[in-house]
Amino acid sequence: MAEADIAVIGLAVMGQNLILNMNDHGFTVCAFNRTTKLVDDFLANEAKGTKIIGAHSIEEMCKKLKRPRRVMMLIKAGDAVDSMINQILPFLEKGDIIIDGGNSDYNHSNRRYQELKEKGISFVGCGVSGGEEGARFGPSLMPGGDPEAWPHIKDIFQKIAAKSNGEPCCDWVGNGGSGHFVKMVHNGIEYGDMQLIAEAFNLLSEAVELNYDQMAEVMDDWNKGELESFLIEITANILKYRDEKGEPVVPKIRDSAGQKGTGKWTCIAALEYGLPVTLIGEAVFARCLSALKEERVYASEHLSGPHVAPETVIQDKRVFIKQISKALYASKIVSYAQGFMLLAETSKQFNWDLNFGAIALMWRGGCIIRSRFLGDIKRAFDNNKDLPNLLLDAFFTKAISEANDSWRVVVGAAIRLEIPVPAFSSALAFYDGYKRKVLPANLLQALRDYFGAHTYELLDQPGTWVHTNWTGKGGRVTSNTYNA
Template sequence: MSEAVADIAVIGLAVMGQNLILNMNDHGFTVCAFNRTVAKVDEFLANEAKGTKIVGAHSIAEMVKLLKRPRRVMLLVQAGKPVQSMIDQIAPLLEKGDIIIDGGNSEYHDTNRRYEELKAKGIHYVGCGVSGGEEGARYGPSLMPGGAPEAWEHIKPIFQSIAAKSGSEPCCDWLGNAGSGHFVKMVHNGIEYGDMQLIAEAYHLLHESLGLSYDELAQTFLQWNQGELDSFLIEITANILTYRDEQGECVVPKILDSAGQKGTGKWTGIAALEYGQPVTLIAESVFARCLSALKDQRVAAARVLPGSSLPKPEAFNDKKAFIEHVRLALYASKIVSYAQGFMLLSEASKVHGWNLNFGAIALMWRGGCIIRSRFLGRIKEAFDTNPNLQNLLLDDFFLKAVSAANNSWRIVTGSAIFAGIPTPAFSSALAFYDGYRTGVLPANLIQAQRDYFGAHTYKLISNPETSVHTNWTGRGGRVTSNAYQA
């Protein structure tokens, strides 16, 4: 078959690729399936795709011939060299106006570069974040496309049809130029790291401090999922804690406590440093995984390093009250995590001229994706009310929420410190909150130190436009200068 019959091609027949193809087929689109190992194409057509309109190609040249114009090719292959290799093979066979979509977790700098390189050849490049896992791909993912704006009208009908829905709205909209889609997906994944670490700390704290059984923990998370914390991750945590193996025992305590990671959380932390944004909770969540990986060292350290010898915190004596304190602390910390994530999105949007719509992003994350939650509806409302909102903490709803949780937050982190139970994400969230609400920070002393050892200058509150240097070891007084900017 060489007739152009396919609306889109999908390259990569791992489970995500297969499920996305089946999803597209369900919505009336003819899809061409291709895989580097071509035997997988025949296997897929004979089994999962049997009885559908899906067609297969045994070479990239055949795939291109099967595509209607403008040709739309979506890659679902491993980020890095595999993506670049596939682009290098496809691009010479395409024409001006054709579209390549990278649906993997590519680093956004790579997407920026590929966007420019393919633009020079007249090919429209799109970096599209895809969230929701295997089930989301099959029945409705969250899709975050950005890149060449000319491509949007040609992929919009497909993407918005297959995306998850929040009410009647698709969890998919155009984000901006170049690597904006992959940047938004990166921040999504960073927030996911934060959410998972916060939930893990709540679980650990309740188990260690109150001695809650796994059944009691499961019931606690089930109850939390009925209220403000309603989310996919809270839901699956309850399910995980409920699950029993063939011996009738909870599986969680049998799992090695060394967390893996694929890099997107680390990229978020690097981007936070690059753009000068204090995304401390996500960074701390990445470091917590790094610390968990030091299993042998931790076991050895546990034998020799002393823990707390302080009296048991009084808060632990009232089980019901402390569980509620932890719930509120988790909610407040979650607000900080998202506030930091949107701070990073805002700064990157300014730097790159993406003009990101933060309410639309919250909607995209409202359904289909891993961080989907009731909470995101409130974020959308906040940015719909005030598109120029500087920080989620300043929105009336979230201001009231963190105010209500304020004392519980401090009781939880303070009690954890007294008991020697690590809560890095809870603690960093509270430290950020206290730093953000502090009008005068000790950075004035840091500026004086920098000027003392490096003549980097400082500015006075009374005259913030002028740089000043002081001869700290002599009697020369201040020297006004603009020559020492650092």
């Protein structure tokens, strides 16, 4: 009997919580897992007393679904997704919908979208953010794929999503793999946010010489202003936490950060499309550097620096703390500006027609990077949907201007004190490069032409490419002109 509104495959914590969330909002969900004992255990425990039903085979699951059948997978990305799709297909018919809610590579989602479209099946790649708690009580959802599927899943997705000022943090993203691409960029920005906070923490600890309670107090204070965010909030909680000995836990944690790959994917996409997403790149490389723990320990004993005392650089600690917050805010603006640059370019490449204001709203609640700041981004794109760069929005132009001096003081102080701030400094370098009318790339082009005859374009002859014989006798320059 067809009684379920949607099926969810994958009963790890995320899958279970999403099912319970759907049930809370009045939807009948069919739960399935390859290990069917997990289905029985879930129904007997977490789902006891609910409308949730189970299935012990894919065929049984599909028979219990109302048409069009909606099947959502929350399983490991990669080959497992293709394998599961192939197992589901024999029990579907034209117009049915397969949703991949995992962290899949957007290239794979592009391919799956095309392959399933040819079979008459709608594919949706949906980014899901917010972790276990978000899945249970309101995640940020980023669905993209076959637009014909959206009317059939919109009600479910927008009801279970987090809300920001009463609006669901879920909207249709675009065609193909756009949903997973937006989620990938979200995760890349998350890498950047976390690295920026880690650098601010390091400055508070080593430059300002605060203890953990004092740093937690600073983070709590920051969370009441322009830096208000989930990540700042939980950083304060982490810094306050004490173990059974009453001691802070953070200094006892091995300083080697792991990563699952989405930050790296963002950097690869940025390189592929020629976008300078430098801050996320530095955040990824900072994790790679942290992994060289043994080498760093050895290097710390053999490499020297100026060893300047903090008190010779920091004249007023209270002022410097405020300057760190300004530098953090300015760097955060650059990070998001770079992320939206990447979204804009990819949208053009694939004709996705992404709605950047809607994306900012999707990230405004439920997800890891949720913050007050995203409301300002939404307003910027609501004011000008064709805004070429967030830095050019009046609000953010003013914010950067007000933070500019502090930003430079902090980066300069960090350099003098040998405190690495790769994300702060790369954000500042990007900003300085972006606002320069002329960059030294003219010399780069001359060098490329000298050793490789790659040609260069003259400012007064746009569209005309020139090659120079740089080794001509007596300094005489001869040129060959090529029309581009």
